[in-house]
Amino acid sequence: MDAGFDARLREGGATFDERDATLLRTVDAEGSLNAAATALGRSYARAHERLTDLETAFGPLVERQRGGAGGGGSRLTPNGHRLLARFDRLRTTLSGTTTVEETVLSGRIVDRDGELATVETPAGTLRALAPEAEAVQVAVRADAVTLHAPDDAPPSRGTSARNRFSGTVVRVDRGASVALVTVELDGERRDDDANADEDDPTLAALVTVDSVERLGLASGTPVVATLKATATRATPAPDL
Incomplete structure (x- = not known):
């Protein structure tokens, strides 16, 4: 488009x-x-x-x-x-x-600290720049996502400026110098979640081919994805 x-x-x-x-x-x-x-x-x-x-x-x-x-x-x-x-x-x-590829997650704002809001999504809780709204859609650009090996990933509270999700690589589309990696996130669904039968959410990450080789990224590889809260933006969810 x-x-x-x-x-x-x-x-x-x-x-x-x-x-x-x-x-x-x-x-x-x-x-x-x-x-x-x-x-x-x-x-x-x-x-x-x-x-x-x-x-x-x-x-x-x-x-x-x-x-x-x-x-x-x-x-x-x-x-x-x-x-x-x-x-x-x-x-x-x-x-x-x-x-650039982007991932869109639907969620609800549960807390706010100035321009940054805490949003509950099917992928888990994240922080994002968000307007005054309750239901939102969070857009995550693939080039704003960093992938880590689980043992080398920053701790979940290492910095409040980053969102952190664990998941598994399901696809790697390699180009000459960069690759688009699709990660299936573990998610944090509740037992009473109406959408519990849906597939776990996925996240797109744009990384260099060197990173693919260094991290051994392939289908089935466990990874941790991190992204800056200030690079994560939410907009009001459309009325359906």
Whole structure:
């Protein structure tokens, strides 16, 4: 599913987006604003007007050179390169946020300490950043989960900033450098739990292939999963 996020930077009432980034990159590649506009199929007047608006908000972006032995032209200023780098970092962050696997656990808030709430879920009790609500859904990004061998895992009260769950690996999907590991959590179901017949909850963890080898991760491997409370976010559960 595509969450539909578009990277945008805002400054002084102006918005810098992918179309603007393309214009700057093309100026840098073509050596002039005129050539960039032609390459992109845009009018020079509109490209020039847009660049002027951007420079009013973000500062000098293109350095223009007139005549001379090299025939003049344009190149990005250091500030222009920094703006592109900033935009690329934002786009990478948004891309990672929308594409990484995540686990969603339903639960109820039973205690609160400021922004952090204690939430009871089928996987056990955890702490998460949560709004004022009773029923919530807790989202856990796979790249926020750390896997440990049971003997090397931090103790359950070693730090209040981390959630800790024991479980068993049920699947390892290896890529070239990272692997998506699915862990079936032991859970903490009560005998009177209406959902006691359901399968134990699972948690996705994104780890390096080196970690897979070092921990000997394979189907059936016992592990302990930990994640920071501040990287665990809850939202109000939808009314069904």
